[in-house]
Amino acid sequence: MKLSPAQLAQFDDLGYVYLPECFSPEEIAAIRRASQDVLEQPRPEVWREKDGSPRTAFACQKYNEMCRRMVTDERLVEPVEQLFGESVYLHQFKINAKAAFTGEVWQWHQDFPTWHKDDGMPDARAMNIAVFLDDVMPINGPLMLVPRSHRAGALPSAHDTVTTSYPLWTLDKETVTEMVEHNGIETPVGKAGGVLMFHANLVHGSAGNITPYSRRIAYLTLSAVSNAITKPTRPDFIAHRDFTPVKKVAAKELADFAKNGEAVAA
Ligand SMILES: O=C(O)CCC(=O)C(=O)O
Numbered sequence: 001m002k003l004s005p006a007q008l009a010q011f012d013d014l015g016y017v018y019l020p021e022c023f024s025p026e027e028i029a030a031i032r033r034a035s036q037d038v039l040e041q042p043r044p045e046v047w048r049e050k051d052g053s054p055r056t057a058f059a060c061q062k063y064n065e066m067c068r069r070m071v072t073d074e075r076l077v078e079p080v081e082q083l084f085g086e087s088v089y090l091h092q093f094k095i096n097a098k099a100a101f102t103g104e105v106w107q108w109h110q111d112f113p114t115w116h117k118d119d120g121m122p123d124a125r126a127m128n129i130a131v132f133l134d135d136v137m138p139i140n141g142p143l144m145l146v147p148r149s150h151r152a153g154a155l156p157s158a159h160d161t162v163t164t165s166y167p168l169w170t171l172d173k174e175t176v177t178e179m180v181e182h183n184g185i186e187t188p189v190g191k192a193g194g195v196l197m198f199h200a201n202l203v204h205g206s207a208g209n210i211t212p213y214s215r216r217i218a219y220l221t222l223s224a225v226s227n228a229i230t231k232p233t234r235p236d237f238i239a240h241r242d243f244t245p246v247k248k249v250a251a252k253e254l255a256d257f258a259k260n261g262e263a264v265a266a
Helices: 005-014 025-039 065-071 074-084 111-119 173-183 251-260
Strands: 016-019 046-048 054-058 088-096 106-109 126-132 143-145 158-160 168-170 195-199 204-206 217-224
Touching (some): 005 016, 005 074, 025 054, 025 065, 025 088, 065 088, 065 217, 074 088, 074 126, 074 217, 106 111, 111 168, 111 217, 143 195
Antiparallel strands (some): 016 195, 054 088, 088 217, 106 204, 126 217, 143 204
8 A cells, every 4th residue: 555645745744644444344343352362461561551451562463463464464564665765674563552541641752762762773764653443532542743843853852761651752841832832733533444654753642541432553663674773772572673674465464364363364
């Protein structure tokens, strides 16, 4: 799946592009079952909020077949290859739960500074591509993006190990205020099955979820192969060390697996 010239222009201008209805309801139902399975597992890759509810399941492509298949799906891989003009490898895969009632905040940040400072990623030639597993609404902790903020490059950040269970290089209030004064805040919302791609230097965050509606999102972080990390300090399940180019497969493969499940796997 390639981005159209209009979508490429939007990505360049705003720093993100939202693609509705990329995955069918049947596929999403199967991915949701997979996410339920991985988020419930008591393993070091599954991080929890302070109250014990799941926050993030990292590297679930290594312990769930549906997640493994998502990593190679052409709908997710091809647009990123197109933007970088080369093959990509998987830097990270995660499912963020943002659970009903208890899902906590993601502080304001850009992704690249964390990848650069913690993993030794050379350039902002990587990005998150998010698959909405639930309907993302204005009320259940949607991603909040500051459009055009990617043009500012990597902004000064501080290591926050206190606010949530997940350490992150975050932006201070003054920086966020200045960015927002110029550009505002946008919240791409939409039905489960939509896909959101955003630039590694786009300022973003999300509020807590006190609604009865969970807001699960799966994220592939794909990096240009020429941009492999050089000094990883985080565990392999957070910053992968396998820089093999992802070999994309046709969307039909995942659709068939969602339909026939174990029969196909066997
Ligand atoms: O899922 C969210 O609300 C935010 C996740 C995020 O910003 C990240 O993983 O960098």
